[in-house]
Amino acid sequence: MTRVVIHDPTLRDGQHAVRHQLGLTALRRYAEAADAARIPVVEVGHGNGLGASSLQVGQAAAGDDEMLSTVRDALRNSRMGTFMLPGWGTSEDLRRAIAHGVDVFRVGVHATETSLAERHLGFLRDAGAEAHCVLMMSHMATPGALAEQAARAVGYGAQAVGIMDSAGHFLPSDVTARIGAIAEAVDTTPVIFHGHNNLGMAVANSVAAAEAGALIVDGCARGFGAGAGNTQLEVLVPVLERSGFTTGIDLYALLDAADLAERELMPAPPVTASMSIVSGLAGVFSGFKHRVVELSAAAGVDPRDVFFELGRRQAVAGQEDLIVDVVAELSGRGTDG
């Protein structure tokens, strides 16, 4: 049976759902539960990664150093992961994270911009840290283009490479084509898939990814994540096992961790709300949801129109300031340009 390595970004990507306000006690409690469930990698940090606490995407309740040291203390068996976007975090942030005992780094870039990660992947390789590269907003690139970018990431030193369905736009056949193309292009390098649930396809897409050759699959407790949420971890693991893959995760402890996450991390588990469906269809990063809804309500415009316009402009994660312009334009005021 093929082993699939589960990465759990509940304490990183889930931050988007609570405006990056997870406190240290919550981080510790969930990390202990995930560790008890033998989840291989527990990822932690601001939702947009190291150094990303900002007005643009949200200032975090706790600093990077505090979050990393808290989770490090809580993990006995699981490895600790963290995330970084070049242009947001820097090599200095990576250096500090290494000192805090991070085992696995994910360097995120837009699907066609792998060269932005060249220096940081090189830095991590030279520092002896395990470095992955993930291509975000991957629905915006063809399978061939993604395969080429993935091969480039491996050339820069990535020890695993893959895609995020940042907008939750994919259907299983889209995932099969993309993971298949990447797996072929990078040969023995493990391939990663990270799904979002905007169209209710996250678990199905993740199984499709594993069947197409992904060896690393992400899931979050209760699907905790931006918008409609991510792949629901405690569903994903038993479904993968039923599909013939092994994960090494303890089911009962996993279910306990998910229950704890629901009680202690989130005001309510994510649902596929109307706005998340629109975000997925429009191909807009799920993390834009709160700001789109807020700014649209204040200006009296339909947030669904805002999502489709942002999709038309091909906004990528990090461009939250563009929401202000789109809302102003749709409300017929406030722009000169």
Place this chain on the structure above:
Amino acid sequence: MSPGAGPTAARADVAEPVTVAVIGTGAIGRDLVSKIDRSPALDCRLVAGRSPESAGLRYAESLGYATSAAGIEALLAAPRPFDVVFDATSAASHRDHWPLLEPLGTLVIDLTPSRIGRMVAPTVTGVSAATGRNVNLISCGGQASVPVAHALAARFPVTYLEVVSTVASDVAGRATRMNLDEYVATTGHALTAFSGVSDVKAILNISPAVPPATFRTAVHARMAGADPVQVRAVADRAAEEVRCFAPGYEVTACTAVGDRVTITLQVMAHSDVLPPYAGNLDIINSAAVLVAEQYAARPDRMSRTGVAS
């Protein structure tokens, strides 16, 4: 830049042109060559790169300029030092270039985020190079944000500043991509230096959107008692000054909610070689050329460089 716009044109008919060399033949270098070509105050004597096949070198040749693929060595081998050298390479390369250029008495205008020279944002610092031989243009995001950040902090009790710039993928060259860390550090450093606000953050997005996104910079600030009308007036005044040398610079949106202010700036390129969305390159190059032109107008420059041309 349109003819007759601003201080560049006003200074363009000064005494004798200064001799100029450009090192770096990416998009920045190419646009620099085109701007230098239009300036009567600047006499381009050499364009140097590293790759004989680069489009930038071919472009300089097409304008009739001497070119070399020998990089900094070509500049050092020139029979006489140039009055002005524009370094459009990378921060790491500039760290190597500066010790070689410094003994020559040349004015070095650094377009990389190396943070070696004195930082210049024309409307805030002026463009005089009197205090040093190395002038640093900070970054494209720094050029776009510093004028507004400076004006805001001078007028309001700003406690935090954050600058988020978005650059189209096809005008973010390899040096920009390799220099993201220096970009973040240097832009943040400039924000603090010119606003007095110690708590700052700089972020750079590279956008692959098609059609390409026009260069934009969002300046976020925290301040008590922000009135949107007053904030907009301050931003508009700062923008008007910048338009003297970068005519495509505009305030496109301004919001103030609670203690949080966001001013969005956009820069359209006015260039012979750049697409209109490449305002990131246009604003930093326009500032650099302005520094060189003002230097050309200085009556004492001959004695300072020791070059009898």
